[in-house]
Every structure is written in structure tokens, then in C-alpha cells.
Amino acid sequence: xxxxxxxxxxxxxxxxxxxxxxxxxxxxxxxxxxxxxxxxxxxxxxxxxxxxxxxxxxxxxxxxxxxxxxxxxxxxxxxxxxxxxxxxxxxxxxxxxxxxxxxxxxxxxxxxxxx
Amino acid sequence: xxxxxxxxxxxxxxxxxxxxxxxxxxxxxxxxxxxxxxxxxxxxxxxxxxxxxxxxxxxxxxxxxxxxxxxxxxxxxxxxxxxxxxxxxxxxxxxxxxxxxxxxxxx
Numbered sequence: 667x668x669x670x671x672x673x674x675x676x677x678x679x680x681x682x683x684x685x686x687x688x689x690x691x692x693x694x695x696x697x698x699x700x701x702x703x704x705x706x707x708x709x710x711x712x713x714x715x716x717x718x719x720x721x722x723x724x725x726x727x728x729x730x731x732x733x734x735x736x737x738x739x740x741x742x743x744x745x746x747x748x749x750x751x752x753x754x755x756x757x758x759x760x761x762x763x764x765x766x767x768x769x770x771x772x773x774x775x776x777x778x779x780x781x
Numbered sequence: 782x783x784x785x786x787x788x789x790x791x792x793x794x795x796x797x798x799x800x801x802x803x804x805x806x807x808x809x810x811x812x813x814x815x816x817x818x819x820x821x822x823x824x825x826x827x828x829x830x831x832x833x834x835x836x837x838x839x840x841x842x843x844x845x846x847x848x849x850x851x852x853x854x855x856x857x858x859x860x861x862x863x864x865x866x867x868x869x870x871x872x873x874x875x876x877x878x879x880x881x882x883x884x885x886x887x888x
Binding site for chain 1: 814816822823826829869871876877878879880881
């Protein structure tokens with residue numbers, strides 16, 4: 667069974683630009699959640715999608731958004747990039763979703779650098 | 782808001798020594814999960830605890846969930862260099878990750 671696939675793995679943007687990251691979950695998993703990982707803040711929950719609906723949202727500004735498609739693939743978008751958005755963005759898929767107990771399977775992450 | 786703190790932040794041990802990391806939540810958790818992230822890697826699920834006072838073992842790893850379901854611990858007996866990484870707890874009601882404990886093992 668293929669794991670969680672995130673693209674791109676690395677990208678460099680400048681302040682003010684926007685970025686879109688993609689996540690393909692494990693086949694059959696309907697829940698995709700996104701996390702921002704930085705050395706100073708650790709792993710922080712961004713949002714979770716289940717069957718194309720956002721079910722949970724973390725404490726991030728509206729510049730961070732996401733969506734999920736009917737095939738469960740998910741994208742997250744960050745607009746008007748700031749230097750502080752430089753981070754490793756991880757997505758995780760789960761068969762059961764965050765509301766119900768379920769193991770998370772993480773992708774390798776997309777490392778975003780904002781200059 | 783809900784916070785999950787882990788201590789210590791860093792731990793350096795000699796191979797063969799024991800290691801424990803503690804996870805404390807400001808609110809009661811419905812369950813708790815533990816993940817390990819190797820340097821340069823992504824978090825990998827270790828275990829989930831659901832019941833108050835639950836204890837689970839995986840070879841040299843022992844996981845505990847507190848009676849009040851607000852704290853948890855991971856104990857590694859006789860550490861090996863393969864144990865190197867950052868250990869995160871993750872508390873559910875929503876999903877809040879602990880701050881992580883980075884373990885370094887010296888041979």
C-alpha cells in the first residue's frame with residue numbers, strides 16, 4: 667500500500683507570494699490533516715478535512731486555507747507569505763478522522779522557505 | 782486553549798541508560814497517542830492509550846496514561862542508538878501535539 671505523498675518536497679518563495687501544497691492520502695483514507703512544524707513551535711495543527719468537509723481548524727490566520735477533493739487528495743494554500751511561514755508542512759491521513767480515534771500516517775512533508 | 786507540554790525538551794543519555802519523557806495536558810484528554818520522529822524524518826505512530834491508568838508495553842518501551850487522563854509518560858529501558866529521535870505525545874480532543882522531547886543516545 668502506497669504511503670502518504672506530499673508535493674513538492676522543497677520550495678522557496680518570497681514574501682507576499684502564495685503557495686499551494688498537495689497531499690495524497692493512503693488509498694481508502696478519507697481524513698487528511700495538516701500540520702506546521704517549526705523548531706520553535708513544534709508541531710501545530712492547521713486543519714482537518716474529512717469527505718471534502720473541513721471538520722477541525724487550528725489557530726492559524728485566514729491566510730492558511732485548504733480543501734479536499736472527492737478522491738480525498740487535499741491541498742493547502744498559504745497566501746501573502748511571511749518570513750515566519752518558513753516551516754515543514756506535514757500532512758497526515760487517517761482512516762477514521764480526528765474526531766474518532768485513529769492512527770495518523772504522515773507524509774514526508776513539504777519544506778517551505780520564505781525569503 | 783488546550784496545551785500539552787512535554788518534559789524534558791532534550792535528553793542526552795549513554796547507550797544502555799533508561800529514558801523517560803512526560804506529557805502533561807491542561808485539560809482531560811479522550812485519548813493520547815505517541816509518535817517518534819527520526820532526524821530528517823516524519824512522525825511515525827507508536828501507540829494509542831485510551832483508558833484511565835492504562836499501561837502498554839512495546840519491547841523496551843512502556844507507555845502510561847494517567848488516572849485523570851491529563852498526563853502520560855513514555856519510558857525506554859536500556860536505550861539504543863536506534864532510539865534517537867524526537868518523541869511527541871498527541872492529545873485528542875481536537876489534536877494537540879506536545880512540544881516534543883529530543884533524545885540523543887551516545888554509544
